[in-house]
Amino acid sequence: MSEPVASLASLLSLAAERDPDGVAILDQGTTTSWTEAVTQSGRMAAALLDADVQPGDRVGVHYRKSADSFLAMHAVVQQGAIAVPLDPSASGSYLNSVIEQTGCRVVMTHPPCLATIHTMVQSSSLDVVLGVAEPTDEASTHATFLDRAAMDLLTPIDPIEVDLDWPAYIITTSGSTGRPKGICHTHRSAMAYVRFKEEAYDFGPADRISDIAPNHFDISTLALWVTPFVGATNVIVAEQYQMFPASLSKLMAEEQISVWYSVPYLLTQLLNRGSLNEVDLSKLRWILFGGEVFPTEALRTLMDQMPAARFSNVYGPAEVNACTIHHLPGPPEPNSPIPIGQPVGDTQVQLVDDQLNPNADKGEIWVQSPTMMKEYWQQPELTSRAIWTDQQTGEQWYRTGDLGWLDQNGDLVFAGRVDHQVKVRGHRVELEAIEAVLEDADQIVHAIATVARNTDGSDIVISGVSLHPGSSLDVTALRSHCADRLPVYAVPVVFYPMTTTSDTGVPTTGSGKLDRRTLRADLDRLHTSPKISPKDQPNA
Amino acid sequence: MPEQTTGQTAAPSEQVQDLLTFVRDEVCLLPLDLQLETDLLLTGAVDSLGVIRITQWLEDELGIEVDPIEVTLENFRTVGLIVTYCQTKGAAL
Numbered sequence: 075m076s077e078p079v080a081s082l083a084s085l086l087s088l089a090a091e092r093d094p095d096g097v098a099i100l101d102q103g104t105t106t107s108w109t110e111a112v113t114q115s116g117r118m119a120a121a122l123l124d125a126d127v128q129p130g131d132r133v134g135v136h137y138r139k140s141a142d143s144f145l146a147m148h149a150v151v152q153q154g155a156i157a158v159p160l161d162p163s164a165s166g167s168y169l170n171s172v173i174e175q176t177g178c179r180v181v182m183t184h185p186p187c188l189a190t191i192h193t194m195v196q197s198s199s200l201d202v203v204l205g206v207a208e209p210t211d212e213a214s215t216h217a218t219f220l221d222r223a224a225m226d227l228l229t230p231i232d233p234i235e236v237d238l239d240w241p242a243y244i245i246t247t248s249g250s251t252g253r254p255k256g257i258c259h260t261h262r263s264a265m266a267y268v269r270f271k272e273e274a275y276d277f278g279p280a281d282r283i284s285d286i287a288p289n290h291f292d293i294s295t296l297a298l299w300v301t302p303f304v305g306a307t308n309v310i311v312a313e314q315y316q317m318f319p320a321s322l323s324k325l326m327a328e329e330q331i332s333v334w335y336s337v338p339y340l341l342t343q344l345l346n347r348g349s350l351n352e353v354d355l356s357k358l359r360w361i362l363f364g365g366e367v368f369p370t371e372a373l374r375t376l377m378d379q380m381p382a383a384r385f386s387n388v389y390g391p392a393e394v395n396a397c398t399i400h401h402l403p404g405p406p407e408p409n410s411p412i413p414i415g416q417p418v419g420d421t422q423v424q425l426v427d428d429q430l431n432p433n434a435d436k437g438e439i440w441v442q443s444p445t446m447m448k449e450y451w452q453q454p455e456l457t458s459r460a461i462w463t464d465q466q467t468g469e470q471w472y473r474t475g476d477l478g479w480l481d482q483n484g485d486l487v488f489a490g491r492v493d494h495q496v497k498v499r500g501h502r503v504e505l506e507a508i509e510a511v512l513e514d515a516d517q518i519v520h521a522i523a524t525v526a527r528n529t530d531g532s533d534i535v536i537s538g539v540s541l542h543p544g545s546s547l548d549v550t551a552l553r554s555h556c557a558d559r560l561p562v563y564a565v566p567v568v569f570y571p572m573t574t575t576s577d578t579g580v581p582t583t584g585s586g587k588l589d590r591r592t593l594r595a596d597l598d599r600l601h602t603s604p605k606i607s608p609k610d611q612p613n614a
Numbered sequence: 615m616p617e618q619t620t621g622q623t624a625a626p627s628e629q630v631q632d633l634l635t636f637v638r639d640e641v642c643l644l645p646l647d648l649q650l651e652t653d654l655l656l657t658g659a660v661d662s663l664g665v666i667r668i669t670q671w672l673e674d675e676l677g678i679e680v681d682p683i684e685v686t687l688e689n690f691r692t693v694g695l696i697v698t699y700c701q702t703k704g705a706a707l
Binding site for chain 1: 639643644645655656660661662663664665666682683684685686687688690691
């Protein structure tokens with residue numbers, strides 16, 4: 075294995091040594107040089123030190139996409155602390171469960187997140203908030219606040235010497251019970267990923283790389299860590315552009331983005347509603363996509379519209395970062411799946427059947443890679459279930475839960491899941507977690523959740539719920555109940571009433587349990603049936 | 615940033631009220647005291663799917679044709695701005 079020489083802590087200062095005046099960050103026309111990036115992250119790091127943040131401490135990083143969302147991640151790892159990026163769209167209650175799970179005492183944030191921060195400090199263990207002023211119109215809290223202007227008065231400090239095996243960041247997803255699961259990467263695993271990316275692509279200082287995925291979504295690791303390593307410019311794409319493909323394509327042209335990395339959903343939105351023929355995207359030379367399956371027809375059309383750009387399918391659960399890549403030689407054949415390709419760098423992949431035999435034609439994708447996470451934060455049982463250790467050799471394999479097979483070119487092709495995990499616009503969603511949260515609501519007896527495809531090609535979570543006698547379906551209350559406990563993308567968009575098991579033949583399994591698999595399929599059919607709307611449908 | 619105006623001074627018409635209700639009850643991801651001038655984007659209450667659903671509603675309920683190139687930050691930041699946009703498309707609101 076190639077030994078990474080640098081840690082994440084030194085990425086900004088190394089970039090500044092190479093090219094002090096080079097543009098580190100471009101945020102809607104405003105630029106930050108590498109030298110300024112070092113100074114600003116050094117001031118943020120000084121604020122962390124003043125707050126007594128020590129190596130190994132977890133620090134919440136709660137920002138909408140901005141120059142500060144990039145700098146704050148670097149400031150935390152520069153101090154040897156562990157960054158816990160928080161979903162800026164999630165509710166304060168959900169984020170408090172993340173804070174609790176990871177044991178954050180300090181959070182870094184900025185004014186656009188103020189409302190959520192207020193909710194969080196009222197009922198969590200947070201005692202320092204960096205980046206916003208103390209609220210004057212709210213009940214006082216025990217937390218100390220330091221706003222950005224005050225942080226700017228601090229003397230920047232240098233990164234500390236970090237051990238490569240120290241944890242660097244924790245990405246949380248909702249586990250199958252609804253309890254957040256923290257995927258913990260070390261400086262070593264993150265730097266191995268950075269090296270792989272450098273090897274797989276010829277990114278350089280002339281590139282402008284999109285920084286579009288929120289930091290809690292692992293697609294962001296390219297912009298966060300690889301961009302400074304190769305000395306390219308990080309182009310911030312604020313969330314609101316993602317909602318408006320016509321504004322987004324204009325921004326891509328104006329900021330001359332050369333490397334794009336997002337989920338396919340965003341690219342299909344650009345294709346369908348981005349008015350691509352109205353903008354000059356000639357600088358866009360490489361499009362990477364990952365996180366979910368790209369519908370073949372949409373990709374064919376997009377590639378036809380952008381003949382100058384290379385397209386690559388990137389695969390890898392957050393636990394192992396990216397581990398395989400497929401560079402498309404040209405537009406894919408109709409009706410053929412897009413392969414997830416070949417392992418990168420020192421990564422090894424094997425297909426294991428359900429009897430645990432390796433080298434299966436089709437099986438679960440197991441990955442061995444220096445990019446593998448250290449653990450699920452403080453959940454050793456979960457970790458030992460996910461990482462299989464060979465008792466003889468000590469080799470460790472991450473069991474992805476994804477199924478795959480090899481095509482005639484030896485390329486890996488994704489073939490679904492071994493469990494009930496699904497993807498919603500690239501985000502992992504555990505259906506059991508959504509159902510458990512719904513069934514926890516007062517008025518609900520049983521709940522079924524599934525993911526359905528909308529006519530525009532996007533996926534949404536839909537649910538069927540049966541109510542206690544005398545209860546009525548209060549969609550607003552139910553949505554709010556879910557938003558307190560789940561990430562936003564997992565909150566059901568549509569609720570269908572179901573009759574209760576007591577008075578109808580709702581399918582059950584042999585053991586009398588609810589037959590969730592059948593009900594989910596029924597629900598999907600119900601939703602995609604054009605004649606029936608949620609309001610007039612009594613049974614799921 | 616310049617103050618954004620909604621173009622609405624009188625009490626909202628029934629259709630504007632319907633639009634507000636639709637956005638609040640069926641689009642917003644988080645409970646929100648939605649007004650004409652509420653910034654839908656900064657609050658995180660509306661995601662990309664929500665924008666699509668709003669444009670579908672405008673086409674279905676107001677009978678206007680929404681050109682994708684006009685679905686921009688400038689036209690859709692608030693319900694008030696959406697109303698102004700629809701008026702330029704000839705909708706009587």
